Amino acid sequence: MIAIFAFYLFATLTIASAVLVIFARNPVHSVLWLILAFFNAAGLMLILGAEFIAMLLVIVYVGAVAVLFLFIVMMLDIDFAALRSGFTRNLPFGLVVALVLLAEIIVAVSAWKAGPVTGGVQPAATNQPNIEAVGELLYTRYLFPFEIAGLILLVAMIGAIVLTHRSRGDVRGQKVWKQVDRRPEDAIRNLQPKVGEGVKL
Amino acid sequence: MNLAPILPELILTVGAIVLMMVAAFMGRRGSALCSWASVALLLGASVTLLGEPQSAGALFGGLIQADGFGAFGKLVIYLCAAVAIVMAHNWFERDFEHAAEYPVLILLSAIGMSVMVSATSLISLYVGLELQSLSAYVLAAYRRTDDRSAEAGLKYFVLGGLASGILLYGISLLYGFTGTTQFEGVAAAFAREGTQSIGLLFGLVFLLAGLAFKISAVPFHMWTPDVYEGAPTPVTAFFASAPKVAAVLLSVRVCLDALAPAIDAWRQIMIFAALASILLGAVAAYGQTNIKRLLAYSSINNVGFALIGLVAGGVAGASAVLFYMAVYVVMTLGAFLCVLRMKDEKGESIEGIDSLSGLSQTRPGLALALATFMLSLAGIPPLFGFWPKLMVFNAAVAEGLYPLAVAGILGTVVGAFYYLKIVKVMYFDAPGRPLSKPGSAVESGLIVIAALIVSPLGYLLIRPLGQLTNNAAGSLF
Numbered sequence: 135m136i137a138i139f140a141f142y143l144f145a146t147l148t149i150a151s152a153v154l155v156i157f158a159r160n161p162v163h164s165v166l167w168l169i170l171a172f173f174n175a176a177g178l179m180l181i182l183g184a185e186f187i188a189m190l191l192v193i194v195y196v197g198a199v200a201v202l203f204l205f206i207v208m209m210l211d212i213d214f215a216a217l218r219s220g221f222t223r224n225l226p227f228g229l230v231v232a233l234v235l236l237a238e239i240i241v242a243v244s245a246w247k248a249g250p251v252t253g254g255v256q257p258a259a260t261n262q263p264n265i266e267a268v269g270e271l272l273y274t275r276y277l278f279p280f281e282i283a284g285l286i287l288l289v290a291m292i293g294a295i296v297l298t299h300r301s302r303g304d305v306r307g308q309k310v311w312k313q314v315d316r317r318p319e320d321a322i323r324n325l326q327p328k329v330g331e332g333v334k335l
Numbered sequence: 336m337n338l339a340p341i342l343p344e345l346i347l348t349v350g351a352i353v354l355m356m357v358a359a360f361m362g363r364r365g366s367a368l369c370s371w372a373s374v375a376l377l378l379g380a381s382v383t384l385l386g387e388p389q390s391a392g393a394l395f396g397g398l399i400q401a402d403g404f405g406a407f408g409k410l411v412i413y414l415c416a417a418v419a420i421v422m423a424h425n426w427f428e429r430d431f432e433h434a435a436e437y438p439v440l441i442l443l444s445a446i447g448m449s450v451m452v453s454a455t456s457l458i459s460l461y462v463g464l465e466l467q468s469l470s471a472y473v474l475a476a477y478r479r480t481d482d483r484s485a486e487a488g489l490k491y492f493v494l495g496g497l498a499s500g501i502l503l504y505g506i507s508l509l510y511g512f513t514g515t516t517q518f519e520g521v522a523a524a525f526a527r528e529g530t531q532s533i534g535l536l537f538g539l540v541f542l543l544a545g546l547a548f549k550i551s552a553v554p555f556h557m558w559t560p561d562v563y564e565g566a567p568t569p570v571t572a573f574f575a576s577a578p579k580v581a582a583v584l585l586s587v588r589v590c591l592d593a594l595a596p597a598i599d600a601w602r603q604i605m606i607f608a609a610l611a612s613i614l615l616g617a618v619a620a621y622g623q624t625n626i627k628r629l630l631a632y633s634s635i636n637n638v639g640f641a642l643i644g645l646v647a648g649g650v651a652g653a654s655a656v657l658f659y660m661a662v663y664v665v666m667t668l669g670a671f672l673c674v675l676r677m678k679d680e681k682g683e684s685i686e687g688i689d690s691l692s693g694l695s696q697t698r699p700g701l702a703l704a705l706a707t708f709m710l711s712l713a714g715i716p717p718l719f720g721f722w723p724k725l726m727v728f729n730a731a732v733a734e735g736l737y738p739l740a741v742a743g744i745l746g747t748v749v750g751a752f753y754y755l756k757i758v759k760v761m762y763f764d765a766p767g768r769p770l771s772k773p774g775s776a777v778e779s780g781l782i783v784i785a786a787l788i789v790s791p792l793g794y795l796l797i798r799p800l801g802q803l804t805n806n807a808a809g810s811l812f
Contacts, residue, residue, distance in 0.1 A: 275395070275396050275398075276398070276458065277395065278394075278395040278398050278399065278459065279398065279458050279459055279462045282446075282447070282450055282459070282462040282463065282466055283462055285348065285443060285446060285447075285466055286462065286465050286466050286469055288352075288355075288443070289440065289443050289466060289469045289470050289473070290469060292355065292436055292439065292440060292443075292473070293440070293469065293470075293472070293473035295436075296433045296436045296440075296473060296477070297473060297476055297479055297488075299432075299433070300432060301362075301432065
């Protein structure tokens with residue numbers, strides 16, 4: 135009962151927030167609605183028992199993709215009103231895309247009813263949570279590709295630095311040891327100026 | 336766990352990470368240290384190939400295989416990478432800020448290529464390929480202040496990303512229709528269902544299309560001339576040697592291992608790719624005025640010949656491919672070492688073929704070396720470049736593929752024209768502006784070694800190299 139209630143809650147909220155992504159006037163609001171849609175989709179995945187995918191949705195889509203969207207929307211000066219004014223002009227094209235998507239959904243549903251494509255290997259039913267299952271494979275059987283993937287990320291980092299970093303002459307870096315080494319005697323002078331004479335610096 | 340079979344990769348990985356820190360903290364001053372340390376690491380890794388890395392068999396549950404085939408590929412790759420580092424040492428030194436990171440990226444790329452040549456699973460195939468490609472994208476754009484280099488990097492990145500997508504699509508289809516990513520599982524599925532299964536066939540085609548991009552076989556060659564021209568010359572030399580060997584060897588393993596039962600399906604594709612590469616490489620090179628572009632077409636052309644050996648299949652065919660690639664990298668690296676010497680009085684590199692005119696009178700030694708490499712690339716008999724071509728054609732004839740062999744030989748004749756054109760420019764044209772005087776002694780030494788190998792003296796290598804390639808090819812079956 136509670137599962138059905140949760141499903142309808144998450145499903146309704148996903149669809150509602152997806153609709154609001156399109157209809158929101160302010161693009162920043164659109165992105166925020168999108169984030170809500172992602173969260174609810176993650177909830178749906180949890181109900182399915184796919185908690186790993188649920189976490190990925192939250193971490194990757196909300197944490198990285200949506201934030202990137204927000205950055206871009208905020209940084210670029212796009213006139214969304216002008217974009218929206220082309221609505222009627224682009225309507226036929228949009229309808230075509232919608233029709234294609236609809237046809238694909240129908241085909242997919244009928245193909246799904248026809249059964250799986252090939253026998254393949256069916257996963258054994260266990261009580262092991264799938265995060266644990268993925269982790270176990272990742273750190274034992276697939277350790278080697280996993281480590282190589284780490285090297286790929288290292289290359290990406292080195293590459294980004296090599297291609298964009300340049301040392302600039304006008305940067306004055308902090309020299310911590312100089313700051314720490316400084317004694318009060320080096321920095322402070324005690325003076326007792328007389329009235330009307332001022333201080334000589 | 337026994338780590339000895341992957342000792343070469345471990346050495347390179349740890350070395351690359353340590354040198355990265357050296358580069359980060361020492362900056363420009365660390366560039367000489369990084370270069371020579373990387374060369375030492377590569378040579379050290381080559382030495383460790385002698386032991387278990389060529390005999391340990393399946394590792395990590397069959398994700399990679401430590402066999403003679405992989406070890407041979409790694410040996411060639413490490414040596415090419417070492418030469419590419421030596422070549423770059425003088426090239427970047429002048430005022431280049433990130434010269435110290437260059438050998439690190441080459442090392443990481445070499446790790447990716449080692450994974451490629453020993454991969455026996457679609458997953459390790461893909462991660463190896465990505466590691467190699469990603470380093471290559473960065474290397475292509477290495478002189479970011481130079482517009483052509485930046486353009487080359489971007490072009491390579493976008494097209495390479497597309498090719499990776501195609502490859503991954505093929506991999507996912509194969510996985511979906513076979514239920515496994517292991518080569519032997521894929522082979523079993525092909526043996527079971529044959530090429531009747533549309534899904535398997537599509538997977539095969541997409542996988543081969545992705546690989547064809549990496550070896551720049553026609554019709555996926557379009558990026559090659561632009562990237563080779565734009566990238567810094569040492570990087571171009573690297574692209575034309577090590578990654579090409581790795582991708583060709585990977586294709587050999589995929590075709591003769593994972594796709595072995597579907598030989599009729601991939602053979603047609605490879606025959607087309609081989610002949611189209613030979614012809615296009617030969618014809619399109621004709622109008623080129625830039626020597627790096629010309630060598631790019633030459634590499635397309637040569638990959639076509641190597642693919643003929645692959646089409647022939649069997650131990651003889653695979654051995655011919657290995658032999659071909661080993662000799663090809665010597666000729667190509669030699670040619671690029673000569674191109675590296677093409678500098679005007681101010682020390683700026685020049686790449687026009689016309690600037691070579693009359694080189695035989697101003698710089699006879701360089702002209703002789705370049706002419707040797709060109710004639711050898713053309714496959715003209717007294718030189719060593721003739722022998723691997725003979726081997727691939729022999730393999731094709733032994734399999735009864737007469738039309739393919741005849742077409743290939745005709746392609747050689749067409750291709751010989753533009754190689755001869757360079758020799759003609761150097762020996763029979765009036766001298767133009769002289770090139771500046773030679774640079775480092777190490778490079779000169781490398782040119783001499785390469786020239787000696789491709790000279791008729793190279794025929795002494797036939798027996799040892801032939802034995803090596805036969806053993807390596809034998810370990811595939």
